[in-house]
Amino acid sequence: MTPDSIRRERRAARLALLRMVFVVLALGALVPWLANAYWIKTLTSSLALAIAAAGVALLYGQLGLVSLCQYSLLGVGGWVALRVGHGLHWPFEACVVAGGLSAGVVGMLAGLPALRMKGLYLALVTLMLAGGFQVVISATGFPDGGAGFLGRISGSERLMLPRPALAQGEGAYFAYVAAWLAAMLALLELHRRTRAGRSWALIRRGEAVAEGAGVNVLLYQTWAFGLAGVCAGVAGALLSGAVGQLDGRAFAASESVMLFALSLIGGAYYWAGALVAGLLLRAVPSLLVDLGVNGYLAMVFFGAALLHALITAPRGLAGQWLAAFQRRAAKGRA
Amino acid sequence: MIEIRGLTVAFGAVVAIDALDAVLHAPVCGLIGPNGAGKTTLVNLLSGFVQAKAGEVRVDETALLGMNTARRARFGLRRSFQTEQVVEDLSVWDNVQSMLDHVPNRHRPADAQVHRALEHAGLLDCAAVPGAELDLFRRRMVEVAKALVGEPRLILFDEPGAGLDERESRVLRDAIAAIPDAFGAQVLLIDHDVDLIAAICTQTLVLDFGRRLALGDTRAVLDDPVVRRAYLGA
Amino acid sequence: MPDLLPFLISGLGVGAVYALSGVGLVVLYRSSGVLNFAFGALGAVAAYVAWSALDHDWPLALAALAAVVTSVAISLTYGRLLAPRLAERESTVRSIGTLGLALVVLGFTEWFWGEQPRRLVLPTDAGAIEFADVRLTYTRVLGLAAAVSMMAAVGLLLARTRIGLAMRALADQRALSSILGIRVLQVDTAAWVISGAFAGVCGLLLANIVRLQATVLTFLVIPAFAAAIIGRLSSLPVTVAAGLIIGMLEAVAVLVPGLAPFRSATPFVIALLAIVLWRDASRKA
Numbered sequence: 001m002t003p004d005s006i007r008r009e010r011r012a013a014r015l016a017l018l019r020m021v022f023v024v025l026a027l028g029a030l031v032p033w034l035a036n037a038y039w040i041k042t043l044t045s046s047l048a049l050a051i052a053a054a055g056v057a058l059l060y061g062q063l064g065l066v067s068l069c070q071y072s073l074l075g076v077g078g079w080v081a082l083r084v085g086h087g088l089h090w091p092f093e094a095c096v097v098a099g100g101l102s103a104g105v106v107g108m109l110a111g112l113p114a115l116r117m118k119g120l121y122l123a124l125v126t127l128m129l130a131g132g133f134q135v136v137i138s139a140t141g142f143p144d145g146g147a148g149f150l151g152r153i154s155g156s157e158r159l160m161l162p163r164p165a166l167a168q169g170e171g172a173y174f175a176y177v178a179a180w181l182a183a184m185l186a187l188l189e190l191h192r193r194t195r196a197g198r199s200w201a202l203i204r205r206g207e208a209v210a211e212g213a214g215v216n217v218l219l220y221q222t223w224a225f226g227l228a229g230v231c232a233g234v235a236g237a238l239l240s241g242a243v244g245q246l247d248g249r250a251f252a253a254s255e256s257v258m259l260f261a262l263s264l265i266g267g268a269y270y271w272a273g274a275l276v277a278g279l280l281l282r283a284v285p286s287l288l289v290d291l292g293v294n295g296y297l298a299m300v301f302f303g304a305a306l307l308h309a310l311i312t313a314p315r316g317l318a319g320q321w322l323a324a325f326q327r328r329a330a331k332g333r334a
Numbered sequence: 335m336i337e338i339r340g341l342t343v344a345f346g347a348v349v350a351i352d353a354l355d356a357v358l359h360a361p362v363c364g365l366i367g368p369n370g371a372g373k374t375t376l377v378n379l380l381s382g383f384v385q386a387k388a389g390e391v392r393v394d395e396t397a398l399l400g401m402n403t404a405r406r407a408r409f410g411l412r413r414s415f416q417t418e419q420v421v422e423d424l425s426v427w428d429n430v431q432s433m434l435d436h437v438p439n440r441h442r443p444a445d446a447q448v449h450r451a452l453e454h455a456g457l458l459d460c461a462a463v464p465g466a467e468l469d470l471f472r473r474r475m476v477e478v479a480k481a482l483v484g485e486p487r488l489i490l491f492d493e494p495g496a497g498l499d500e501r502e503s504r505v506l507r508d509a510i511a512a513i514p515d516a517f518g519a520q521v522l523l524i525d526h527d528v529d530l531i532a533a534i535c536t537q538t539l540v541l542d543f544g545r546r547l548a549l550g551d552t553r554a555v556l557d558d559p560v561v562r563r564a565y566l567g568a
Numbered sequence: 569m570p571d572l573l574p575f576l577i578s579g580l581g582v583g584a585v586y587a588l589s590g591v592g593l594v595v596l597y598r599s600s601g602v603l604n605f606a607f608g609a610l611g612a613v614a615a616y617v618a619w620s621a622l623d624h625d626w627p628l629a630l631a632a633l634a635a636v637v638t639s640v641a642i643s644l645t646y647g648r649l650l651a652p653r654l655a656e657r658e659s660t661v662r663s664i665g666t667l668g669l670a671l672v673v674l675g676f677t678e679w680f681w682g683e684q685p686r687r688l689v690l691p692t693d694a695g696a697i698e699f700a701d702v703r704l705t706y707t708r709v710l711g712l713a714a715a716v717s718m719m720a721a722v723g724l725l726l727a728r729t730r731i732g733l734a735m736r737a738l739a740d741q742r743a744l745s746s747i748l749g750i751r752v753l754q755v756d757t758a759a760w761v762i763s764g765a766f767a768g769v770c771g772l773l774l775a776n777i778v779r780l781q782a783t784v785l786t787f788l789v790i791p792a793f794a795a796a797i798i799g800r801l802s803s804l805p806v807t808v809a810a811g812l813i814i815g816m817l818e819a820v821a822v823l824v825p826g827l828a829p830f831r832s833a834t835p836f837v838i839a840l841l842a843i844v845l846w847r848d849a850s851r852k853a
Contacts, residue, residue: 002427002445002449002461003449003458003459003461003462005459005461005462006425006427006461006462008462009425009427009462064658064660066660066664113840113843113844114843117843118659118660119658119659119660120603120659120660120663120801121797121843123603123660123663123664124603124793124797124839124843125839125840125843127790127793128790128793128794128797128835128836128839128840128843129836129840131787131790131833131835131836132833132836132837132840135829135830135832135833135836136830136833138829139829139830195435198424198428198431198432198435199432199435199436201421201423201424201428201432202421202432204421205419205420205421205422206419208383208415209415209419211382211383211403211404212381212383212403212407212413212415213407213432213433213435213436213480214403214404214407214408214433214435214436214437215404215435215436216404216436252783252787253787253790254783254786254787257667257670258671260667261667261668261671264664294679296674296675296676296678296679296683297675297679298675299671299672299674299675299678300671300672300675300676300679301675302671302675303667303668303669303670303671303672303673303674303675304668304672305668306664306665306667306668306671307650307665307668307669307672310654310657310661310664310665310668311650311653311654311665
């Protein structure tokens, strides 16, 4: 029934998905052999943050929505994971899922009021939320084994969140996080290639067009928000497992702003962009420290890169590489 | 069949449609009139983007005005816009399939419906081409194809051939004319191209200042001296 | 009740800065559709310039002038060189561009001056006046006076001058305005200059009231966004009132038992409430 061109396109899409999963899993397996302990820890954080970046990229790339509170949602996910991990002693995977779903719900609630307004208001609402979360979390801190709602332990030593049995060591945990990254990227990609992605594309074209096609615009926007929130929550839970605890003072609004900026720089339209964003957020600053370069110069560079990305290359670094790769592939075919 | 009774649409003090009564039963109906006559407003009303101040509309015996836009799409209402609305980063196939995502397609599998629509519009050879790479003619044909999936009942075309040359207009015309027989849907066609209207519409409604100027057999309407004076300039 | 007064007065000081920042943000937004996320960063760099000048024994007036000139210069450079490259894009994208500017300015400031917190001690801190049991340093008084006069000046500019009229026209219809002969470039320049000047003054005041640290100052502008939101990004009087009220509520929140560690969340809560309650009025066209 379907023409050959469509059959070929669908097969190419399936292959691209498998290739993506394979590359990420391969990274998970190989990097522990190549890197030292310090770098494995740094790259583990990068991979976890890449999941959060993928969520931000989804919102911007698919719907043009700016979310400046993704790092705060990461904090929400981490908080829930730590609370159920310490308090209820759930297995690690359940903590991650709980963290992801909670952040997803919070993300949906956060986006809802602003979705019917000008796009700029959404950016402002999320910025307000990030600011508010910063204040609250610095005051309450993260759960570390105590009782009560906040789960804080006073006096005695803070408890670490136990890692899953088969991912105790640094290298093993790195591979574990890579597996989660592959799964989340695949989830997003599947959304993009099916009804959700088409509906988002219609909304991008114009809300009137989308409504004329019977799309429930609010539903699909909210769903995207929920997905982005789930990405943040999963990332937060994985980070809490990486270090064993999270610091309430490390969740400033500026972190969400940086995460957004780097997601755009990495590229909001291609999965590798999220990976680039994660690396820029954690690995590159570590590299600079290693080389004796001041981290703040990196910030100057990122600001310039963001402007560049907005002005000349809306598809971001990953998109530019992809385009270059496709050009070479097309030349190869010719 | 479209039954309109006492329809009034107003934007503040401006009355765009004034107590309109019309029964449109032809498989392909034309809707013509000078600029500002209320044609697009009528289409906007039928598709749910504009509310009526008074009056009722029935399509195939079902009251239309109580339904919201999404429900009307599910009911079988389709419309094209004056400016084409092809999604740039979706392929032609996906552009048409996206129409099917939100309407019932119980009777036929999605792929079969999309294939049939593209075949009718002559777009099978460029099914995988992204919207951004299409020329105007193909984009206009995509708009036609989009209207044909998901058991359409009433299709509203608003100047579907704007910007096309003679050969392209003829292809478009033939595709639209064949829709009632091939897909069982009624077509309401707005256009300024009187030859197009005369060629494929058996019944035509003429609006002027939001009021019905003439309604009936297309040839008779186009020969009507009142219509000629108001619109055709004879 | 009398216990509230010192808090209200001190809140008024911060609130005046929020109000001033809010005006600076709204004026630029109304005439160019750009929400300046770099407002705080511009204030920060201005404050550091003033600090360096004072450190080299410059007189206060000259140091303040240098500070404001710096923020105006950066603002103008961005507005004339970079912002036009984004002119075709939608408002959100153009505003995100200023986020890039914020990162550049913030990064440079932290790198050049170092990140240890400092205090911006101004010569006017030495003297003070007593007002109903509250001690207001001359800086605060000057700051309040400056804020009031700047806001009044901008109000007059928009209402009474030709360029003010042009700015209001641009807010509504940019392309149309240029066709009508309004010199878009000239108006843009004025808007970015005003925004930069306001940013500089606010930076000086905040650095004195809170502390001189670039990251803190950059994000201290967020309550000003809250005030601007309440003014629906268009009404200056409402923005001013909102800024003052937010400042005072934030100060008074210290007195509420249990809320003290959360009091700096006050602006955000108010802004969120405002958005939720007034969202119908800001529907997409």
